[in-house]
Amino acid sequence: MNKPSIRTLVITREIPYPPMNGYLLRNWQNISIMTKFGAVGVFATFDSKQNSIDSLPGVTLWHPCKINKPSSFGETVKRLSWRIRPSGDLFVYRLYSQTAAQELEEVIKNFQPDLLIFEEIWMYRYLPVVKKYKLPIIFDNHNVEALTKKFSSNQSWFSQIKEKLQFFQHKNIERELTHQAKQVWVCSEEDTHLLQEVYGKVSDIRVVPNGLNVANYDSVRLGKCSLPEGLEEKQRNFIFMGNFAYPPNREAAELLINEIYPQLSKIYPDCRLLLVGQNPNQFMREAANKEPRIIVTGRVPEVLPYLAAASVAVIPLLQGGGTRLKILEAFAAGCPVVSTAKGAEGLKAKDGEHLLIRDQMDEIVAGVSQIWSEPNLAEKLANSAYELVKNEYSWEAVSRQVEPAISAIVSGFTQG
Structure with missing residues (x-):
C-alpha cells in the first residue's frame, strides 16, 4: 500500500515542543507522525506565562498565538458569560479570543490543509471557524473527559456545583466533537468502549496509542x-x-x-x-x-x-x-x-x-x-x-496504525 499524501493542520493548546508532559508528548508524536504523510501546520494558543519559540522541527507552518487577558470590560463580560453555558468551560474560554479565531481563519486560507486535527476538547470554541471550510476533522481525544471527574461530598456546596457544571460542560463539548469529527482517535481499546458507552455509536473510532521516540x-x-x-x-x-x-x-x-x-x-x-x-x-x-x-x-x-x-x-x-x-x-x-x-x-x-x-x-x-x-x-x-x-509503542509502531486511518480519509476524498 502506497503511503497517502495529505496536508494537515493541527489545532492545539500550548507550545508542543519540547514535550515536557504527557499530553504534549502525545501531541508531538501525532505532529511528527503526520509529517511522514505530507506538510504539517500547527496552530497553537498559549497564555502569557509561556514564551514562544521561532519554529518546530520538521513542521512546515508554525503559528503560535498568545492569548492575552481581555482588553476591554465588554470582552471580559462576554468571556465570563460564555463560561456558564452548557458547552462552556473556564479553561476553554481562556484559550479563545476573537483575534485568535481570525488568525486561525487566515492560516486555513493560506495553508490550505486537506485535514484538521483537534487536540483534545479544549480548542472547542474554534470549531465554528473550522466548519466554515468543510474540511474533515480528526478529534484526538486523549481521555474520555466526561469520565475523569470525581465528585467528593467533602467539598463545599459551591465547589460541588462548580464541579458538576464543569462535568456537564465537558460532556456536551466532547459529545459534539465526537459526532462532528470524521474520525475520533483514542489511546486504547478501553477508551473506545467507554466513548461508545457514553455517547452511543460513533462513526469511525481509531486506536492510536501513545508512543515514544x-x-x-x-x-x-x-x-x-x-x-x-x-x-x-x-x-x-x-x-x-x-x-x-x-x-x-x-x-x-x-x-x-x-x-x-x-x-x-x-x-x-x-x-x-x-x-x-x-x-x-x-x-x-x-x-x-x-x-x-x-x-x-x-x-x-x-x-x-x-x-x-x-x-x-x-x-x-x-x-x-x-x-x-x-x-x-x-x-x-x-x-x-x-x-x-x-x-x-x-x-x-x-x-x-x-x-x-x-x-x-x-x-x-x-x-x-x-x-x-x-x-x-x-x-x-x-x-x-x-x-x-x-x-x-515506538513512533514507528504507532505510525503503522495511523497509516490506515489516513488512507481511509484520503479514500473518502476520492469517492467524494
Whole structure:
C-alpha cells in the first residue's frame, strides 16, 4: 500500500515542543507522525506565562498565538458569560479570543490543509471557524473527559456545583466533537468502549496509542544521563511524573505522600519520593517543605535527568483513561515500574513480566521493596519492558496504525 499524501493542520493548546508532559508528548508524536504523510501546520494558543519559540522541527507552518487577558470590560463580560453555558468551560474560554479565531481563519486560507486535527476538547470554541471550510476533522481525544471527574461530598456546596457544571460542560463539548469529527482517535481499546458507552455509536473510532521516540531515552537506559544536583544517590529514589492539574495525577500524588512514602520510609529511611511535573498543588508543596526527602520539582525543562535519578517508577492511579505515557517513559528509560491495574490499563504489559501490578497501597509498598531487594527481578522487568515499548509503542509502531486511518480519509476524498 502506497503511503497517502495529505496536508494537515493541527489545532492545539500550548507550545508542543519540547514535550515536557504527557499530553504534549502525545501531541508531538501525532505532529511528527503526520509529517511522514505530507506538510504539517500547527496552530497553537498559549497564555502569557509561556514564551514562544521561532519554529518546530520538521513542521512546515508554525503559528503560535498568545492569548492575552481581555482588553476591554465588554470582552471580559462576554468571556465570563460564555463560561456558564452548557458547552462552556473556564479553561476553554481562556484559550479563545476573537483575534485568535481570525488568525486561525487566515492560516486555513493560506495553508490550505486537506485535514484538521483537534487536540483534545479544549480548542472547542474554534470549531465554528473550522466548519466554515468543510474540511474533515480528526478529534484526538486523549481521555474520555466526561469520565475523569470525581465528585467528593467533602467539598463545599459551591465547589460541588462548580464541579458538576464543569462535568456537564465537558460532556456536551466532547459529545459534539465526537459526532462532528470524521474520525475520533483514542489511546486504547478501553477508551473506545467507554466513548461508545457514553455517547452511543460513533462513526469511525481509531486506536492510536501513545508512543515514544524510544531513542531519546537511550542516555538514561545506558547510564549516560547526568543526574540532578542532590539526587546522585539513586538507589532508593522512586518517581511519579505528570501534570498535577489533572485530577487523577493529584490523587495519585496524595496517595504517594500520605500512604506509600510513609510506609517505605519506615523500611528504608534513606528513600526519596520524586514528584516531577508542573502545577503541583499547595498540599504537595507543603509536604515537600515539611519532609526534605519528598522532592516536588514543579515544571522542569527535561524529565530525563529525574528518570535517571530513579530506581523505580510508582504509578498509583485509581482513575483516568488513555495510554499511560508515564509508564512508557519509564519502560524506555529502563526504570522498573510498580503500578495499579488502572494505571497500566490500555497497555500490553503483563504483571511479573514487564512490571508489577499491585492495587492496594501496602501491596505497592511490598512491590517497591521487592524490586529494591531483588536486583535480578528489577533487571528482568526493565529488559522485558524495553522490548515491549520498542516493538509496540515506538513512533514507528504507532505510525503503522495511523497509516490506515489516513488512507481511509484520503479514500473518502476520492469517492467524494
